[in-house]
Amino acid sequence: MLQFKELSIQKAPHSCLPQLSLQGKWLEEIGFCVGYAVNVIFADSCLTLTTDTTVDTHYCVLMVESKLMRKRPRTQLLLNGFLLKKYGFNTGDRVGLHLSPNRIQITKINRFMLAETA
8 A cells, every 4th residue: 555645736627726646546445435424633734634534623524525537436525725725735846745544644745855855
């Protein structure tokens, strides 16, 4: 199972707002199954998505959905613009996804810090 993924925040279709689309079998492998409610927590410059109902959450805004890709269902989690914009994630930002069971932590990747450590 993957422990880390790196993605870019894209521009939402028909909008100038940012959008992050997470999709694939790996979502189900870490516990994000179709129909599950996803809790969103923002702390320490990190968005945490969890399906754990015992976690004290600020709000629940997302649902894991199924999207048809090439006539086959595919698990998808879509974070829309207002949520991302509110917490400082913008179109073009590189983000890192730290994956663990029932949890995805999303943080910005600072390219300058990566260059200094290399």
